[in-house]
Structure formats: structure tokens, C-alpha cells
Amino acid sequence: MGQVAAIIGGGVIGGGWAARFALNGWAVRVFDPDPEASRKIGEVLENARRSLPGLGNVALPQEGVISFHPTVAEAVAGAAWVQESVPERLESKQKVYAEIMAHVGDETIVGSSTSGYKPSELQAGQPRAEQIVVTHPFNPVYLLPLVELVTTPINHDVLIARAKDILTTLGMFPLHLKHEIDAHVADRFLEAVWREALWLVKDGIATTEEIDNAIRYGFGLRWAQMGLFETYRIAGGEAGMRHFISQFGPALQWPWTKLMDVPELTDELIDMIAEQSDAQSGHYSIRELERIRDANLVSKIRGLYRTDWGAGAIQRKHDRVIETAAGLKRHVDELDDLSQPVLTAHRAVPLEWLDYNGHMTESRYLEAFADATDRFMLMIGCDEQYIAHGGSYFTAETHIRHIDEAHAGAIIIIRTQVLQGEGKKMHLFHEMREGTRLVATGEHFLLHVSLESRRSEPPAPHVEAALIKVAEAHAALPRPEGAGQSIGAKT
Ligand SMILES: NC(=O)C1=CN([C@@H]2O[C@H](COP(=O)(O)OP(=O)(O)OC[C@H]3O[C@@H](n4cnc5c(N)ncnc54)[C@H](O)[C@@H]3O)[C@@H](O)[C@H]2O)C=CC1
Numbered sequence: 001m002g003q004v005a006a007i008i009g010g011g012v013i014g015g016g017w018a019a020r021f022a023l024n025g026w027a028v029r030v031f032d033p034d035p036e037a038s039r040k041i042g043e044v045l046e047n048a049r050r051s052l053p054g055l056g057n058v059a060l061p062q063e064g065v066i067s068f069h070p071t072v073a074e075a076v077a078g079a080a081w082v083q084e085s086v087p088e089r090l091e092s093k094q095k096v097y098a099e100i101m102a103h104v105g106d107e108t109i110v111g112s113s114t115s116g117y118k119p120s121e122l123q124a125g126q127p128r129a130e131q132i133v134v135t136h137p138f139n140p141v142y143l144l145p146l147v148e149l150v151t152t153p154i155n156h157d158v159l160i161a162r163a164k165d166i167l168t169t170l171g172m173f174p175l176h177l178k179h180e181i182d183a184h185v186a187d188r189f190l191e192a193v194w195r196e197a198l199w200l201v202k203d204g205i206a207t208t209e210e211i212d213n214a215i216r217y218g219f220g221l222r223w224a225q226m227g228l229f230e231t232y233r234i235a236g237g238e239a240g241m242r243h244f245i246s247q248f249g250p251a252l253q254w255p256w257t258k259l260m261d262v263p264e265l266t267d268e269l270i271d272m273i274a275e276q277s278d279a280q281s282g283h284y285s286i287r288e289l290e291r292i293r294d295a296n297l298v299s300k301i302r303g304l305y306r307t308d309w310g311a312g313a314i315q316r317k318h319d320r321v322i323e324t325a326a327g328l329k330r331h332v333d334e335l336d337d338l339s340q341p342v343l344t345a346h347r348a349v350p351l352e353w354l355d356y357n358g359h360m361t362e363s364r365y366l367e368a369f370a371d372a373t374d375r376f377m378l379m380i381g382c383d384e385q386y387i388a389h390g391g392s393y394f395t396a397e398t399h400i401r402h403i404d405e406a407h408a409g410a411i412i413i414i415r416t417q418v419l420q421g422e423g424k425k426m427h428l429f430h431e432m433r434e435g436t437r438l439v440a441t442g443e444h445f446l447l448h449v450s451l452e453s454r455r456s457e458p459p460a461p462h463v464e465a466a467l468i469k470v471a472e473a474h475a476a477l478p479r480p481e482g483a484g485q486s487i488g489a490k491t
């Protein structure tokens with residue numbers, strides 16, 4: 001069995017943590033007195049299963065089992081990680097900690113999802129308080145990588161390093177804050193923006209929908225990929241950050257903002273906001289909105305994956321961590337058996353690959369096969385460094401057969417047979433399967449090129465030798481059904 005995580009409090013955030021741990025192969029034990037907890041977590045898990053596995057290009061480990069327990073003691077027994085996500089009230093959190101700390105092991109890391117409390121407030125008066133840290137996530141926990149890891153001087157370096165390591169293996173980005181402060185770092189911004197938005201609604205300047213449009217069509221997109229300071233560095237033009245501050249800094253003194261002040265949340269203001277919000281989004285259920293949000297996040301993070309930037313770079317790193325467990329190799333010399341087609345993809349169909357017919361759209365078959373070709377190139381030594389030195393392959397011809405459907409989240413594997421591999425020529429035949437079911441085939445003819453002359457040229461000797469080694473081993477295989485076909489041709 002893999003590692004065990006205990007989730008204490010299985011609401012919006014605890015449910016997200018349960019899904020993040022389980023989908024990364026951890027056994028998850030939940031304690032939540034709410035009789036509806038198992039239904040709610042089941043629904044969150046269903047949404048997470050649709051979206052998380054397809055975020056990267058490598059299949060996640062086998063899903064861990066989620067179980068529900070009647071006491072804290074039973075839930076935390078043997079857990080390597082305990083994540084507390086009970087409601088944001090200090091007194092009730094402290095009571096829960098007394099129970100958790102009485103039953104956890106000496107090595108267990110106990111993280112709190114608290115949005116606002118400092119770790120020292122949770123540690124106060126607890127036995128083995130040095131095991132308690134704040135691990136503040138962002139909703140949806142199963143998709144967003146950021147987790148603020150807030151520690152105090154009593155937390156040992158070894159525990160902090162282990163906490164970072166575990167969060168990283170879950171595909172998260174632990175932002176380590178060594179100085180505790182109410183509401184940590186990110187929620188300070190969120191509250192500042194929220195306060196300002198409440199004033200704009202109260203004063204009748206903008207509706208909830210107009211405020212959301214002001215964010216999502218403009219600076220929200222910018223923030224998602226560069227944050228604040230990197231964005232403003234660019235806004236300073238060639239003169240950079242100093243120029244930006246001297247131009248726009250003085251405006252901070254002008255009365256543009258009411259940030260120092262919070263509007264009174266009167267019944268009238270709350271009704272106004274709730275009515276506007278109903279008019280804006282009331283035609284969707286919360287679960288529908290969650291699915292729309294998740295699909296949008298998957299598209300955005302996968303877009304950033306392509307540019308190896310921000311949240312996409314975190315996902316790429318996670319793929320590197322889990323690719324060995326998924327059976328993927330980085331060089332043909334690591335293969336035990338060269339006589340069979342090579343595993344070049346083991347991944348889930350991402351949400352963004354679906355079309356109006358509810359299945360993987362045609363262009364994504366080519367994307368999957370192109371990624372498999374990239375993996376094969378990597379495996380014969382045509383890696384990032386080799387390409388940076390000016391050698392690569394160009395695809396000259398492709399033939400795809402769409403044999404069966406693939407749906408969101410389906411785990412697909414691609415195996416690649418080399419039909420010809422010598423000199424400049426590389427002729428590959430990919431078979432894509434879900435389980436044993438053949439979904440598609442892709443036949444690709446590539447030429448090795450010089451990226452300087454943009455003309456075909458022989459590969460470097462070590463690349464050609466690796467390619468020939470596989471080609472010779474595959475020469476004994478039967479020619480795959482469908483190889484060499486054109487549209488309408490009989491087999
Ligand atoms: N909702 C959000 O956007 C975020 C919330 N957080 C933090 O996560 C924590 C939980 O918040 P939510 O999940 O939003 O609340 P929630 O109300 O959705 O869930 C809390 C859960 O805790 C359970 N619970 C209550 N008393 C309990 C106890 N003694 N033992 C075990 N379970 C108990 C409740 O039945 C409920 O299922 C809070 O500390 C909050 O600040 C952090 C990031 C984002």
C-alpha cells in the first residue's frame with residue numbers, strides 16, 4: 001500500500017485535498033461528522049477525476065482508496081500526513097488539534113488549511129507542536145498548484161524539507177513563508193481586491209458581472225502567467241521597473257481607492273450582491289460552475305505547459321517525477337526488451353481535447369502522436385541539448401486512422417514500432433490503445449535536418465546508432481496492420 005493521508009474536515013477544501021492525495025496514489029482516511037461528507041467528497045472526486053489526470057502528459061499512479069472513519073483517532077492512525085480543514089474558527093480548530101496530536105505518530109506532518117490563522121496560534125499548547133505547519137491551498141485544491149507552507153522557528157528543517165518534498169510529489173508548488181502573518185501572503189491580495197469590489201458594488205459603480213469582466217478579460221489573464229511585478233516590469237517599457245514606479249507610484253497617494261476601509265456588510269448590501277450574483281450565474285448549479293471552472297483551468301494550465309511557464313512549468317516537473325512509475329523511459333538503452341514496440345505515451349485524455357461530439361477531437365490524435373514521436377526522438381538522443389546544437393527531425397508525411405472513440409480522462413497508451421530507421425530517414429508506426437482496445441494508429445515519416453541550413457542531413461552518430469539499434473530489433477516484428485495505407489485503400 002502507498003502512503004496514508006488523513007483528512008480532518010471534508011468540506012470544500014478537505015474534499016479537494018482528498019482528491020489530490022487519492023489521485024496521486026495515496027490511501028485517504030477522512031473524519032468529518034457531517035453525514036453528507038461521503039456524498040460531497042464523492043462529487044468533488046468525480047470532478048477531480050475528469051480534470052486532474054489530463055492536466056499533464058503522463059498518467060498518474062493508480063488511484064488510492066478513500067475511506068471514512070468515525071473518530072479522529074482512527075482516521076489519523078498510521079498517517080504520514082494529516083490535513084486539517086475544519087471551519088475557520090480558532091477555538092474549534094484548537095480542540096481538533098488536541099485530538100489529532102494525541103493520536104498521530106512522531107513523524108507525521110500535520111498541515112492546516114487555515115486561510116488566516118498563524119501557525120503559532122495552532123501550535124500553542126499542543127504536544128509535539130513542532131509537527132504542526134500551515135499548508136494553505138487554493139480552491140480547487142486538486143488543480144491549483146500553490147500551497148502556502150507557513151512555518152515557525154519550532155518546526156525543524158528536516159520536517160519542513162519532508163513537507164516540501166511530499167507537496168511537490170503531489171504536483172503542488174510549496175511557497176515557503178518563514179515569517180508568519182495573519183492571512184499569509186496570497187489572501188492579503190484577495191481580500192484587498194474583494195474589499196475594493198464591495199465598495200464598487202455598494203456605490204453602484206459596477207455590478208458583480210462588470211467587476212468579473214474587468215478581471216477576466218484583462219489583468220486576470222496577465223496575472224495567471226506572470227503575477228504582479230513581472231507584469232509591471234514589462235509595463236515600464238525599455239526603461240523598466242524604476243520608470244514604472246516613478247510614473248504610476250504617485251497615483252497610490254491619490255484617493256482612487258477605499259482600501260483602508262471596509263464597507264459595512266449590511267443586509268441591504270448583502271442582498272444587492274446576492275441578487276446580482278444570481279442574475280449573473282444563477283442559471284448554473286454550483287457543480288456545473290465547478291466543471292466549467294475546471295475545464296477553463298485545465299486549458300490555461302496546459303497552455304502554460306506548452307510554454308513551460310508558471311503553473312505549466314510546475315506540471316511539467318510533476319510529469320518528470322511520475323514518468324518512471326508510468327513506465328516511460330528517457331533513452332532506448334533503459335529498455336529491457338527492444339524486440340517489442342516502444343512505450344512512448346501513457347497519459348489521460350485532457351478535458352480540453354473534447355469536441356462537440358463528446359469525445360477526443362481529431363486534431364488531438366495528431367497531438368498525442370506528435371508527443372509520442374517527441375518521446376521517441378528523446379529516447380534515441382535527439383533531446384533538448386541536441387536540438388539546441390542544431391540537429392532535429394521534421395515530419396514529412398503523416399497518416400492517421402481514427403478507429404474508435406476516446407473520452408475525457410481515458411488512459412491511453414501509445415506504442416511505437418520503427419518501420420525504417422537509417423541515415424536521415426525515420427519511419428514510425430504508433431498504435432494508440434485504451435486498455436487492449438485499439439483507438440487509432442499514426443504513421444509518420446520524418447527526416448533528420450540541420451536547423452541551421454533547414455535541409456535534410458544525417459543525424460549525429462550516437463542518434464543514428466540508437467535509431468538503428470531499435471530498427472534492427474523491430475525488423476523481426478510483423479508489419480502492422482494498416483501500415484502504408486492511404487485513404488480508401490484495402491488492407
Ligand atoms: N473555501 C475556500 O475557498 C478555502 C478555505 N480554506 C480554509 O479551509 C478550511 C475549511 O474551509 P472550507 O472547506 O471552505 O469549509 P467547509 O465548511 O466547506 O468544510 C468544513 C468541513 O469541516 C467539517 N467539520 C466541522 N467540524 C469538524 C470537526 N470537529 N472535525 C472534523 N470535521 C469537522 C464540516 O462538517 C465540513 O464538512 C478553513 O480553515 C478555511 O479557511 C482554505 C483555502 C480556500
Ligand SMILES: C[N+](C)(C)CC(=O)CC(=O)[O-]
Nearest residue numbers: 114115137138139187190
Ligand atoms: C476566501 N478564502 C479566504 C477562504 C480564500 C482562500 O483562502 C484561498 C482561495 O482559494 O481563494
